[in-house]
Every structure is written in C-alpha cells, then in structure tokens.
Amino acid sequence: MEGAIKTVVMQFLSAxxxxxxxxxxxxxxxxxxxxxxxxxxxxxxSAVKDMMKGLDDNQDGKVSFQEYMTLIGYVANSVCEQKGQPNAAGGQ
Amino acid sequence: MEGAIKTVVMQFLSAxxxxxxxxxxxxxxxxxxxxxxxxxxxxxxSAVKDMMKGLDDNQDGKVSFQEYMTLIGYVANSVCEQKGQPNAAGGQ
Known part of the structure; x- marks a missing residue:
C-alpha cells in the first residue's frame, strides 16, 4: 500500500x-x-470548477495538498460505497 | 492513480x-x-495503540473508514514533506 500512497502524493507534486x-x-x-x-x-x-470551489477551504482559488487529500478521501469513500460495504455510510 | 485509490480502499475492506x-x-x-x-x-x-486512540474520533475502540482515511492523510502528508516540497507545511 505504501506505493499507492506515494503515487497519490507524486501525482500532486508533479501537477x-x-x-x-x-x-x-x-x-x-x-x-x-x-x-x-x-x-x-x-x-x-464547470463541474470541475464547482468541485474545486467545494474543496477550496481557504478560498484562495488554488488547491493545496490538504484540499487535494480531501478530494482523495471523497473518491475513496465513493469507491468504498461501490464495493457494497456499509463502511462509507454517512461519510463526510 | 485510480488504481492507487482502489488499493487503499481494498486494504481496509480486506482487513x-x-x-x-x-x-x-x-x-x-x-x-x-x-x-x-x-x-x-x-x-x-503500544505506539500503534496510541496511534489508534488518536484516530478514534468517536472513542468506540475501533477504526472506521473515515478514521482510516485520516491516517492515510497523515502518511501522505509525511511523504509529501519528505519529498522536500513546502506543500505539507502546517498540515492538520
């Protein structure tokens, strides 16, 4: 799993x-x-812009690493739900 | 990167x-x-138990998917810092 976490980080850093x-x-x-x-x-x-506005906690028009990790959390939550497990219910 | 996110989710689900x-x-x-x-x-x-206590927001002695994703966020933040980028500074 360490490789997976590094992949997520490197995608941000290279972007x-x-x-x-x-x-x-x-x-x-x-x-x-x-x-x-x-x-x-x-x-x-426009959908991606709306998504970015939702993530942009400090409203600076940019996406920080923390804000990016919030997105990854959302996506992971949705993957978890798709797998039919109850884990992701009521996710933030 | 989608595979990486799925890997993180599947590790939780299989565990x-x-x-x-x-x-x-x-x-x-x-x-x-x-x-x-x-x-x-x-x-x-004992260190892992302390880590778990720190993650266990609702104090139920278990780790939910949300709490697990908090840990992944911490680890990602630390990987990001190791890469020498300023992104992770002041992380939550």
Missing amino acids: TRGKENLSSKSFQKLVQSQLGNIMSDTDSS | TRGKENLSSKSFQKLVQSQLGNIMSDTDSS
Whole structure:
C-alpha cells in the first residue's frame, strides 16, 4: 500500500510543477487525466470548477495538498460505497 | 492513480473481513504489514495503540473508514514533506 500512497502524493507534486498549490488549470488537468474513470462529470469544466470551489477551504482559488487529500478521501469513500460495504455510510 | 485509490480502499475492506470497522487487532496487523516501511514505531504495540486512540474520533475502540482515511492523510502528508516540497507545511 505504501506505493499507492506515494503515487497519490507524486501525482500532486508533479501537477504543481514545483509550486506550492495547484492552479485551477492544473487541477482540471489532474482530475480529467487521473480521475476520469472513477468520477463523473470530469469532462465538464464547470463541474470541475464547482468541485474545486467545494474543496477550496481557504478560498484562495488554488488547491493545496490538504484540499487535494480531501478530494482523495471523497473518491475513496465513493469507491468504498461501490464495493457494497456499509463502511462509507454517512461519510463526510 | 485510480488504481492507487482502489488499493487503499481494498486494504481496509480486506482487513475488516466484512465487518464495518477495524478492530484494534486488525488495525495493528494492517499498520505493521502495510505501513511498516513508511512509518516509524509500527513494531511497537503500544505506539500503534496510541496511534489508534488518536484516530478514534468517536472513542468506540475501533477504526472506521473515515478514521482510516485520516491516517492515510497523515502518511501522505509525511511523504509529501519528505519529498522536500513546502506543500505539507502546517498540515492538520
């Protein structure tokens, strides 16, 4: 599993290209290329923008690592639900 | 990256063996077998118990999927810091 966690981190780091946070554009690209099969509506720019607004706790128009990990948590929760387990019920 | 997220979810689901939450024992096994190279002190039962207490928001002595994802977030944050990026600074 350690490789899986590193993969998640490296996707963020390579998408930021050395900057601290993901810009709106980089976030769109990352979601479309990396989460297109697992999430719905990633082809819609406006849907991805809305998603980003929902994640952007500090409202700075960028996605920090913490905010990105919140997204990963949502996606994991939805994968868990799809597997038909009760674990993810009532997830945040 | 979708495979990586699924790996993280499946590790939890297989460790619970059909139950909703991880018992203290299952949590210890999972941490030792899956995160031993990436975290320190996983060989120490008391350290892993303390870690579990820290995660166990609702104090029920078990680890839910949400609580497990909190741990994954911590580990990811620490991997991110190790890569020498400023992203993880001040993480929650």
